[in-house]
Amino acid sequence: MSLLARTPALRQQIIRSRVFASSRGVHGYKHIPFNYEGSKAAFGAKVALFLLTGFSIPGVAAWYSIRKAAGGA
Structure with missing residues (x-):
């Protein structure tokens, strides 16, 4: 560990950032990119x-391609 990381001010900043990072995800389901309302x-x-x-879509495209190829033969 470097001498700079041992200073009290930097140590306090590291502790505060760890506490903030651990308390960020407590406020519900904010990671869901949508919000459904209703049933x-x-x-x-x-x-x-x-x-x-x-x-x-891929199945329909394959069906169309096969049908198109069979019609020309």
């Missing part, structure tokens, strides 16, 4: 619809 069932249905739409 959880409606929110779940919207999430399911969003995910099904996103994950079905």
Whole structure:
């Protein structure tokens, strides 16, 4: 440990920063990037619809490509 890190003022600053960092995440669910209001069932249905739409795009593209290729042969 360096001589500069042993000074009382710097040591107090380090202690304060550790206390602040440990108390930051206590105020609820601030890490969620959205805020749903209303019923959880409606929110779940919207999430399911969003995910099904996103994950079905490659399947629809493959189906279209295969159908298009079969029609030309």
